[in-house]
Amino acid sequence: MHSFEVEGVEKKNGDYLLEIDILPNRAHDCLSHYGLARECAALFVLEMASLPALGNEPKDGQDKEVLSVKILNTDLCRRYSAYVIEGVKITESRDLVKGRLESVGQKPINNVVDVTNYIVWELGQPLHAFDFEKIKGSEMTVRLSKAGEKVETLDGEIRELDDRTLIIEDSERLIDLAGIKGGANTQIDKDTKTIVLQAAIFDAAHIRRSSQYLGLRTDAAMRYMHGFDPNLPVKALRRGVELLMETNPDAKIVQKIDIYSDPAKPKRVSLSYGYINGLLGVNIPEDEVRVILKRLGCTVSALRESDKKAGGFAGELSVEVPDYRLDLNIREDLVEEIGRIYGYENINGDPPRGILITPYRNDRVLWRRMARGILRDAGFSEVYNYSLISRDEISGFGFEIRELANPVSDEFRFLRPSLIPGILKNMARNSRYGETAQIFETGKVFCGNEEKENIIIALNDFESIGFYRLKGYLDDVLKKFGITDFYFDPAFSSEDEKRHGFLLHPGRRANIFIDSKFAGFMGEVSPALCSEYSLKNRVFCAEIDFGEIADEAEDEHIYQKPSKYPDxxxxxxxxxxxxxxxxxxxxxxxxxxxxxxxxxxxxxxxxxxxxxxxxxxxxxxxxxxxxxxxxxxxxxxxxxxxxxxxxxxxxxxxx
Structure with a gap:
C-alpha cells in the first residue's frame, strides 16, 4: 500500500480479514475502515463513497436545553459535541452490525453500545453513551481532577486520581475518565430511555500522561493519543444516530451540543513544481502533481496575493490540506506524499555525486589508540570508570571540586579530579582474585573549571622495586611516542603537595616533566590511601596529562643504524x-x-x-x-x- 504493510490475510464468513500495520504518524486518519478506504482511493484512483446524510435531525428552533455542559479546561478539551436522544429502546443490534463487530473481534452487547463500538471501527472516533437519567442535576462539567478523588469505571475498578487527570462530573460525583474509560454510575442498562451520545477532542499528550499514570491503556485512549480531525466528532455523531435509528426509528434528538472554543483554521502550504522535482529527483508533470494532490484530498490553487506578500513566489501553488491529515504541515510533508503516491519504484536511483575531501586527521584519537596498544602489549589491561564519584573519594584534594546540581545519588555527586580513586577501586576488586595486577585508563578529569584528558598506569607489587618497574614502562611509552625531552623530579613544591602530594608516599614519588613543563606525577600510593581501599600490596601509579603527550608526540622517527662493533x-x-x-x-x-x-x-x-x-x-x-x-x-x-x-x-x- 505504498506505506502500510499487510501483516496477514484471513478468510472469514465468506469475506477476507486484513491485518494492516498502521504507521504511528497516520493513526489519526487511518486507524479506521473509512480512513483506509480513503487511502486506497488515493492510491488506486478510486471514487470515495460519502457517508449517508442524517435525515431526521431537529431543525433550527426545535432544540431544547435539557443538559448543561461546561468546559473548564478548554486547552485540554478543544471540542465537545454531544446529542441528547430520547425514545431509545435497548435491544439487540441488526445482524449486519453484529456480524461486522464479531468479524473484528468485538463482542456485541446492545444496540447503543454496539453503535459506539461500530463508529470507532468505521470512522475512528471514540463515542461514549451516558444514561441521561443517571446524570445528577442534568449537568456535566469537564475539568481536571483533584488529588484523592475516586471514580468507579465500567470495569468495576475504583480508581484514585491525581490532580492532573481530565474527568467529567455531574452535580454530585465523577461520571467519566475523559478519553480513557466511562464511569459505572452512568452506564447504559436495559431500562435506559434517554441517552447522551458524546464525541470530543481531548488533548493527546494529556490523555497519554493520564493513561500511563492510571495504568489504564484502552482503545479509546490509544486513539486519543494520536489526535483527530477536529471536524470528526460531529460527523461521527451524525453517523452514530443514523445507525441507532435503524433499531429505534421513533427516537428523537432533543438537544445538540457543540462547544468548539478554538475552531481550526485551514492549513495552506506553498509549493512549487521545481521544489517537488528537485527534492524527489524526478520530473513529474505539473498536471500529474495536481491530480495527486487532489487524490490526497487537498485543494490546489494558484498562490494568492497574501501568500506572495508572506514570502511566496509567482508560479507556486497554494495547497489547502484537509483537516483529517494532521501529519501534513510543511512543504516537505507534501513532497513526500506526492512521491509516495507517484511510486518510489518509478524514481530511478541516482548515485550521489560530490567532491571527496580527506577528513581532518584527529591526532589525539590516533595517539590514544597507540597508547592503548603499547600498554596492552606490555601486559596491561584497560579499565573504564565513571566520571562521577562520591564525597568520600574526593577528601584531601586541594582544589575546587565540581558538584552536580542534580546528582542521581550521593555515590555520583562530584566530577572526578583524578583517575586515581577509580583505579584504586579496580585494584581492590582485582585483589580478591589475585595478588598482582597491571591496569590503565584514559579518561576525562575535572579540576576546578578545567577539563582535560588524563592517562593513568597502575601496578601493584610487594617490594619498592615496583616504582622502577613503573618508571621503566613510562620511559618505554614516552620514547615510543618520539618524546625524548622528559625527566622525573622528586622535589615537590607546596603547590604540588596541595594538588596531589597527599596521594603518594613521601619517599617514593616524582613529578613528570615533558619539554620542561609539568605533565603529571608518579609514585607509590600512600599507605593511608591504600588502607582506605583495603589494599594489602603496594600500589604504584603514574597519572599524566594526555594532552601534553599528544602535543609533543612525533610519528616520524629518525632511523639510526646499529653499530656493527660489539659493545x-x-x-x-x-x-x-x-x-x-x-x-x-x-x-x-x-x-x-x-x-x-x-x-x-x-x-x-x-x-x-x-x-x-x-x-x-x-x-x-x-x-x-x-x-x-x-x-x-x-x-x-x-x-x-x-x-x-x-x-x-x-x-x-x-x-
Missing part, C-alpha cells in the same frame, strides 16, 4: 646520600663518559642494613660502543677512571 658493559656501584636524585647521578655519568658511553641503566637501589645512616647504594650498567672500531679494555678502563674521579669529587663513593 662493552661495565657495572658501577655508588654510595651516595639518600637525598641525591638518581637522575643527577646518571647525568654526571653521561657527561663524564663522553661519546663512547651509549647507555646508563639503573638496575639496583638499596637502602637499609650494612650501610651508613642516611646513605643508599645505586648500581648501574654502563654500555660503551663505537661506530668505527672495536673498543679495547684499556680505552674503557680510561673512561671508567674519569667517571670514578668525577663521582669521588662529588663526595660520593665508588664501591
Amino acid at each position: 662493552v658493559v661495565r657495572d658501577v656501584a655508588i654510595l651516595a646520600p639518600r637525598d641525591v636524585r638518581v637522575v643527577d647521578v646518571m647525568n654526571l655519568i653521561n657527561s663524564s663518559g663522553g661519546e663512547l658511553l651509549r647507555d646508563v641503566d639503573l638496575f639496583d637501589m638499596y637502602e637499609g642494613e650494612n650501610l651508613p645512616d642516611g646513605m643508599k647504594n645505586l648500581a648501574f650498567h654502563l654500555i660503551f660502543q663505537s661506530e668505527d672500531r672495536t673498543l679495547t679494555s684499556e680505552e674503557v678502563d680510561s673512561i671508567m677512571n674519569g667517571i670514578n674521579e668525577n663521582i669521588n669529587e662529588k663526595g660520593w663513593e665508588v664501591r
Whole structure:
C-alpha cells in the first residue's frame, strides 16, 4: 500500500480479514475502515463513497436545553459535541452490525453500545453513551481532577486520581475518565430511555500522561493519543444516530451540543513544481502533481496575493490540506506524499555525486589508540570508570571540586579530579582474585573549571622495586611516542603537595616533566590511601596529562643504524646520600663518559642494613660502543677512571 504493510490475510464468513500495520504518524486518519478506504482511493484512483446524510435531525428552533455542559479546561478539551436522544429502546443490534463487530473481534452487547463500538471501527472516533437519567442535576462539567478523588469505571475498578487527570462530573460525583474509560454510575442498562451520545477532542499528550499514570491503556485512549480531525466528532455523531435509528426509528434528538472554543483554521502550504522535482529527483508533470494532490484530498490553487506578500513566489501553488491529515504541515510533508503516491519504484536511483575531501586527521584519537596498544602489549589491561564519584573519594584534594546540581545519588555527586580513586577501586576488586595486577585508563578529569584528558598506569607489587618497574614502562611509552625531552623530579613544591602530594608516599614519588613543563606525577600510593581501599600490596601509579603527550608526540622517527662493533658493559656501584636524585647521578655519568658511553641503566637501589645512616647504594650498567672500531679494555678502563674521579669529587663513593 505504498506505506502500510499487510501483516496477514484471513478468510472469514465468506469475506477476507486484513491485518494492516498502521504507521504511528497516520493513526489519526487511518486507524479506521473509512480512513483506509480513503487511502486506497488515493492510491488506486478510486471514487470515495460519502457517508449517508442524517435525515431526521431537529431543525433550527426545535432544540431544547435539557443538559448543561461546561468546559473548564478548554486547552485540554478543544471540542465537545454531544446529542441528547430520547425514545431509545435497548435491544439487540441488526445482524449486519453484529456480524461486522464479531468479524473484528468485538463482542456485541446492545444496540447503543454496539453503535459506539461500530463508529470507532468505521470512522475512528471514540463515542461514549451516558444514561441521561443517571446524570445528577442534568449537568456535566469537564475539568481536571483533584488529588484523592475516586471514580468507579465500567470495569468495576475504583480508581484514585491525581490532580492532573481530565474527568467529567455531574452535580454530585465523577461520571467519566475523559478519553480513557466511562464511569459505572452512568452506564447504559436495559431500562435506559434517554441517552447522551458524546464525541470530543481531548488533548493527546494529556490523555497519554493520564493513561500511563492510571495504568489504564484502552482503545479509546490509544486513539486519543494520536489526535483527530477536529471536524470528526460531529460527523461521527451524525453517523452514530443514523445507525441507532435503524433499531429505534421513533427516537428523537432533543438537544445538540457543540462547544468548539478554538475552531481550526485551514492549513495552506506553498509549493512549487521545481521544489517537488528537485527534492524527489524526478520530473513529474505539473498536471500529474495536481491530480495527486487532489487524490490526497487537498485543494490546489494558484498562490494568492497574501501568500506572495508572506514570502511566496509567482508560479507556486497554494495547497489547502484537509483537516483529517494532521501529519501534513510543511512543504516537505507534501513532497513526500506526492512521491509516495507517484511510486518510489518509478524514481530511478541516482548515485550521489560530490567532491571527496580527506577528513581532518584527529591526532589525539590516533595517539590514544597507540597508547592503548603499547600498554596492552606490555601486559596491561584497560579499565573504564565513571566520571562521577562520591564525597568520600574526593577528601584531601586541594582544589575546587565540581558538584552536580542534580546528582542521581550521593555515590555520583562530584566530577572526578583524578583517575586515581577509580583505579584504586579496580585494584581492590582485582585483589580478591589475585595478588598482582597491571591496569590503565584514559579518561576525562575535572579540576576546578578545567577539563582535560588524563592517562593513568597502575601496578601493584610487594617490594619498592615496583616504582622502577613503573618508571621503566613510562620511559618505554614516552620514547615510543618520539618524546625524548622528559625527566622525573622528586622535589615537590607546596603547590604540588596541595594538588596531589597527599596521594603518594613521601619517599617514593616524582613529578613528570615533558619539554620542561609539568605533565603529571608518579609514585607509590600512600599507605593511608591504600588502607582506605583495603589494599594489602603496594600500589604504584603514574597519572599524566594526555594532552601534553599528544602535543609533543612525533610519528616520524629518525632511523639510526646499529653499530656493527660489539659493545662493552661495565657495572658501577655508588654510595651516595639518600637525598641525591638518581637522575643527577646518571647525568654526571653521561657527561663524564663522553661519546663512547651509549647507555646508563639503573638496575639496583638499596637502602637499609650494612650501610651508613642516611646513605643508599645505586648500581648501574654502563654500555660503551663505537661506530668505527672495536673498543679495547684499556680505552674503557680510561673512561671508567674519569667517571670514578668525577663521582669521588662529588663526595660520593665508588664501591
